Amino acid sequence: MKCTVDIDSKEYEDRFLKHYDELKWLYCELYQNNMTAFEKLCYSMYDYYNKRKIELKNIDRKREKNPNWYKENQLLGMMLYVDAFAKNLSGVKEKLDYIEECGVNYIHLMPLLDTPKEKNDGGYAVSDFRKIKPNLGKMEDLEQLSEECHNRGISICLDFVMNHTSEEHEWAKRAKKGEKEYQDRYFFYDNYDIPSEFEKTVPQVFPTTAPGNFTWLSEIDKYVMTTFYPYQWDLNYRNPVVLNEMIDNVLNLINKGIDVIRIDAVPYIWKQIGTDCRNLSQVHSIVRMMRMICEIVCPGVLLLGEVVMAPDKVTPYFGTMEKPECHMLYNVTTMATTWNSVATRDVGLLKQQMDIVNSLPKECIFLNYLRCHDDIGWGLDYTWLMQFGIGEVSHKKYLNEFFTGKYPNSFARGELYNADPKSGDARLCGTTASLCGIEKALHEKNNKDLEKAICLDIMLHAYMLIQSGIPVIYSGDEIGQLNDYSYHNVAGHCEDSRYVHRGKFQWDFALKKIEKKSIQGRVFSGIKNIAEIRKQFSVFSSNADVWTIHTGNKSVLGIVRANKNEKLIALFNFSEYDKTVCIDEDDVEYIELISKIKVQTNKINIPAYGVYWLLKK
Numbered sequence: 212m213k214c215t216v217d218i219d220s221k222e223y224e225d226r227f228l229k230h231y232d233e234l235k236w237l238y239c240e241l242y243q244n245n246m247t248a249f250e251k252l253c254y255s256m257y258d259y260y261n262k263r264k265i266e267l268k269n270i271d272r273k274r275e276k277n278p279n280w281y282k283e284n285q286l287l288g289m290m291l292y293v294d295a296f297a298k299n300l301s302g303v304k305e306k307l308d309y310i311e312e313c314g315v316n317y318i319h320l321m322p323l324l325d326t327p328k329e330k331n332d333g334g335y336a337v338s339d340f341r342k343i344k345p346n347l348g349k350m351e352d353l354e355q356l357s358e359e360c361h362n363r364g365i366s367i368c369l370d371f372v373m374n375h376t377s378e379e380h381e382w383a384k385r386a387k388k389g390e391k392e393y394q395d396r397y398f399f400y401d402n403y404d405i406p407s408e409f410e411k412t413v414p415q416v417f418p419t420t421a422p423g424n425f426t427w428l429s430e431i432d433k434y435v436m437t438t439f440y441p442y443q444w445d446l447n448y449r450n451p452v453v454l455n456e457m458i459d460n461v462l463n464l465i466n467k468g469i470d471v472i473r474i475d476a477v478p479y480i481w482k483q484i485g486t487d488c489r490n491l492s493q494v495h496s497i498v499r500m501m502r503m504i505c506e507i508v509c510p511g512v513l514l515l516g517e518v519v520m521a522p523d524k525v526t527p528y529f530g531t532m533e534k535p536e537c538h539m540l541y542n543v544t545t546m547a548t549t550w551n552s553v554a555t556r557d558v559g560l561l562k563q564q565m566d567i568v569n570s571l572p573k574e575c576i577f578l579n580y581l582r583c584h585d586d587i588g589w590g591l592d593y594t595w596l597m598q599f600g601i602g603e604v605s606h607k608k609y610l611n612e613f614f615t616g617k618y619p620n621s622f623a624r625g626e627l628y629n630a631d632p633k634s635g636d637a638r639l640c641g642t643t644a645s646l647c648g649i650e651k652a653l654h655e656k657n658n659k660d661l662e663k664a665i666c667l668d669i670m671l672h673a674y675m676l677i678q679s680g681i682p683v684i685y686s687g688d689e690i691g692q693l694n695d696y697s698y699h700n701v702a703g704h705c706e707d708s709r710y711v712h713r714g715k716f717q718w719d720f721a722l723k724k725i726e727k728k729s730i731q732g733r734v735f736s737g738i739k740n741i742a743e744i745r746k747q748f749s750v751f752s753s754n755a756d757v758w759t760i761h762t763g764n765k766s767v768l769g770i771v772r773a774n775k776n777e778k779l780i781a782l783f784n785f786s787e788y789d790k791t792v793c794i795d796e797d798d799v800e801y802i803e804l805i806s807k808i809k810v811q812t813n814k815i816n817i818p819a820y821g822v823y824w825l826l827k828k
């Protein structure tokens with residue numbers, strides 16, 4: 212049966228026909244040939260295309276002509292909570308000059324849709340996908356902000372929390388009232404028989420703060436599936452109504468002027484008894500359908516998958532060349548491995564991790580970051596570490612002790628997250644500055660240590676910026692903002708240590724960035740300088756060849772980037788001692804881009820926590 216949507220736009224028709232067969236195939240496979248539901252989806256897609264503003268359609272057309280627009284070295288991102296940064300959406304609009312001053316042209320606004328006041332998981336428990344949280348503003352404010360951002364060449368990324376809704380969402384409320392139609396949008400069970408089957412194979416996301424994957428609802432005597440917090444009810448994507456309605460929700464959001472959609476917790480969206488309910492093949496079918504739907508309705512929009520998993524689970528979300536899924540994914544293993552090198556002063560594992568990433572096709576674009584609003588999980592390559600006798604349990608214990616300042620001579624000030632007393636496992640929270648030692652050095656008034664901490668902070672940002680893809684700074688890190696312990700006294704937050712690194716942006720400290728010798732001034736100008744250099748040389752584009760080199764020193768990481776015109780050798784010293792390295796290169800002269808000094812490559816002295824970006828003259 213052919214789809215009966217009456218299309219009178221040539222542009223739309225071309226895009227639609229390009230993907231029609233595959234879209235229909237995947238949909239019918241997932242939903243047992245339910246053509247009525249498929250037709251509904253097709254009507255609604257066309258409807259959202261028709262409702263799309265001409266300005267946004269023009270952006271789509273421009274990006275369709277240059278589909279590599281996000282793969283160059285021009286994007287620099289920042290993630291921020293709207294209220295922590297500028298109170299509300301119009302506040303963010305007023306602060307766009309600051310964003311530009313940072314060199315940032317991509318902002319990820321953390322979840323801003325309506326949620327219950329307390330039980331909201333930092334915005335990830337949405338109670339209304341069509342409404343902005345009243346304290347942040349209205350949909351019109353988001354549209355105005357997006358317009359202004361687009362005028363300034365800034366792209367906006369927004370979360371799409373598709374795995375679950377809040378228990379206060381209209382569907383959940385009606386399900387609680389006993390309406391079967393709405394119960395069918397979630398996973399409801401009369402007794403613990405099926406849940407107990409699931410529990411045999413499904414791991415726990417929040418073992419301490421929200422143990423188990425089901426919640427008992429005493430008001431209706433039923434269990435509901437809750438992979439995350441008990442107030443976040445998992446949606447049942449076996450029901451085509453759920454997929455159709457959620458696609459409507461995301462297209463509605465996209466039409467407000469969103470450039471990048473971060474698909475939150477995407478590996479979890481399909482459930483199957485007897486599996487771990489992560490990364491199932493149906494998840495990939497849905498992501499592939501989302502990619503095609505965007506290419507048809509709003510081809511300028513990018514999909515960023517939140518896949519915080521081991522590398523072999525992450526890369527499949529890029530899909531294939533013929534059937535791409537996400538445009539971008541988080542470089543999560545590199546992020547965690549970076550911190551491992553900070554604690555161990557050993558770059559061996561980081562070099563190995565970079566080799567894996569560098570061997571992927573250049574189409575695989577990663578979002579690079581040092582930390583985000585979530586915890587840092589120690590998902591390292593323990594098989595590799597084991598060859599040196601480093602075991603997973605003891606190493607995680609070491610990392611956690613180091614980063615919480617318990618290890619002798621540790622400079623870091625982090626907090627544990629979801630420490631599981633049974634397994635001894637735990638993850639980590641903290642701002643970049645606090646993890647780098649700025650907090651401790653300030654507290655102890657130790658200028659020597661402070662100097663080192665600032666160098667480490669800047670070196671890590673330089674390392675993030677050397678990687679191919681899109682570097683994203685967490686708002687506040689650009690001025691060395693410290694942990695914020697006030698969450699301990701806030702109801703709804705005190706149990707969740709991720710709030711330690713989600714503090715309010717400190718505008719009074721930001722003012723100090725013009726004082727050259729202040730911490731804010733040093734960190735700000737340090738990061739800004741390297742971010743500007745990154746934009747100036749094409750060798751930083753994702754097209755460049757990238758490989759690691761041996762530096763002869765276990766604490767110094769060496770990376771080469773090269774394209775037709777330029778060659779750059781980057782060196783990062785992960786130790787608090789000065790190091791000398793020899794690079795197996797002809798004895799040529801290089802210019803160090805950050806300090807502008809000339810360097811011979813046969814013998815290079817690299818200071819403690821120093822970074823060199825050496826460009827071949």
Ligand code: GLC
Pocket residue numbers: 332333335336372439475476517584585
């Ligand atoms: C994602 C978010 C995280 C949230 C979880 C549940 O992982 O990044 O903050 O807790 O999804 O929605």
